[in-house]
């Protein structure tokens with residue numbers, strides 16, 4: 001990349017080779033996520049407060065923070081930008097962030113795994129260019145992932161972001177929304193922290209094994225202007241299968257944020273019929289519905305049905321079909337859409353799904369050379385024995401690299 005004077009983000013990928021002792025109780029394990037979601041969420045956040053801070057218009061770590069990023073998310077047109085290692089995500093639709101947010105805003109994010117999760121990444125990426133995945137991946141209990149999501153949405157339209165500190169990143173042209181543009185065209189622009197996602201493998205979440213939730217940055221700025229502004233939005237420990245109305249038992253949404261992050265015509269709820277989701281997320285889905293679909297290769301259904309028409313909420317047949325397809329409770333290692341074979345069920349990790357897909361794209365485009373990674377052949381992403389020859393044919397490369405944004 002021809003950008004001078006950037007100190008590139010320096011996140012850890014030196015995965016630990018040992019697994020923490022599962023007998024050691026973590027602070028959040030003493031708190032009930034369904035009876036006391038706010039305390040549970042804050043206990044998770046507490047765990048990362050000493051690791052990350054805002055410094056010189058960037059999110060930075062301590063250098064030895066116990067949080068690791070995934071390999072291979074740097075590749076492709078939505079791949080990591082240099083300042084903070086952000087990847088491009090789904091751009092919000094009009095009315096997603098606030099009653100007045102317009103179309104075309106971008107969302108960029110960086111996600112980490114804690115020691116338990118990173119030890120799994122270490123096993124998978126023991127050979128970084130030839131990862132090995134079990135048929136049914138399983139993260140250990142106590143795995144935590146945290147993800148910071150930033151947006152260029154106007155704070156005149158998204159009032160709760162007013163006064164938020166600005167972060168710099170090298171991103172696509174304003175107005176590009178979900179579309180990924182050629183990396184060479186990115187420019188430095190200011191972003192604001194919008195949302196912080198957490199995912200916890202918790203043995204008490206009997207139906208799925210996971211608890212997912214999110215915070216939003218709610219102004220006015222206070223304290224460290226990073227963690228001190230994060231307000232719990234929603235938490236989820238199941239998808240409420242076969243619930244076709246809003247009578248949910250496995251999601252919690254913060255009532256204090258009614259009228260702030262939800263509660264208007266286009267966004268009556270955070271996720272589908274009140275299931276958990278964040279401001280940047282699609283109302284037709286929930287955290288767990290998208291993540292339960294993680295497998296390599298992806299099923300032909302993708303990660304959500306973005307064509308479900310929200311005007312059809314009163315159509316019981318359509319709602320039933322949507323709920324029965326997407327809001328099942330799958331356990332870690334269980335395959336979404338088992339009628340379609342897969343190399344691996346990825347235990348809710350969508351970074352691993354994106355990473356393996358992008359690596360195979362790199363092989364197909366000639367940006368990774370040598371013997372084709374075994375995974376690319378078994379998943380059907382790329383079947384030839386050797387990766388493509390390196391090519392200067394930019395147009396061909398671009399057509400191979402251009403993939404739909406990961407979070408539709």
Ligand code: HEC
Nearest residue numbers: 111145197198199213214277278286287290349350351406
């Ligand atoms: C429409 C699908 C979709 C929805 C809804 C969604 N995510 Fe994700 N999420 C993704 C994708 C795709 C990735 C991986 C790509 C990336 O990080 O750039 C991801 C990554 C993550 C990660 C990093 C670890 C991992 O699993 O890869 C966390 C943590 C996370 N999401 C939490 C959440 C939470 C919490 C919610 C709900 C508030 C949520 N997600 C809703 C698609 C989704």
